[in-house]
Amino acid sequence: MEWNVLVTVRPGAGHERQLLGALAQFGRFRATAFRDVCIGKVEDVGKVLQAIRLAAEAKKPWTVRLGRVIPVETTFSFSVETLGESLKRAAAPFVERMTSGSFHVRLERRGFEGRIRSQVVEQEVAGHLFEIATRQGKTLRTDFDDPDYIVVAETLGEECGVALLTRDIRSRYPFVQSR
Secondary structure, eight states: OOOSEEEEEOSSTTHHHHHHHHHTTTEEEEEOSSTTEEEEEESOHHHHHHHHHHHHHTTOGGGGGEEEEEEOOEEEEOOTTTHHHHHHHHHTTHHHHOOSEEEEEEEEOOSOTTTOOHHHHHHHHHHHHHHHHHHTTOOEEEOSSSOSEEEEEEEETTEEEEEEEEHHHHHHOTTOOOO
16 A cells, blocks of 8 residues: 555554544555554645644544654665665655754664664664755754754655654644654
8 A cells, every 4th residue: 555644553452443443534544564553645644634633632532542643755665785775865855855954864663673773774864864965055963852854764564654854843743753
């Protein structure tokens, strides 16, 4: 299934089923092989984020089942050997949208335990983005506490979804966050 939204579910009996039922109004959603992780394909991600925010503000019961929501911009398949380079290629266009400021890269790896070291991949991708920014005359710095941008990579086995989360989107939609 193609996907452009990743949703985590707060642990609890029946939570995933209830949340998937509620999210069906926005598009096609399904559970994954990974506990409390669902993916979806929606027509307009921005409208869905706004609808979820309004539902949370209205205290719709299903919203308490919601963990995080990642509005995925691009997906790709990878192997252990190709993840780093594939992620560099997928994240490189984000530098165009990043003005001078702070950022970090966050990889949420599901699968390949002991075979992919998330921190190493994060550092490689960040270094690549620093190089691109420097060539473009931009000054970026690392900030893990409150960055202007977070490059998020979410893996599900051999699939990866990538997003650029700005400070603005994270403040407007508190459920849009990296781990």
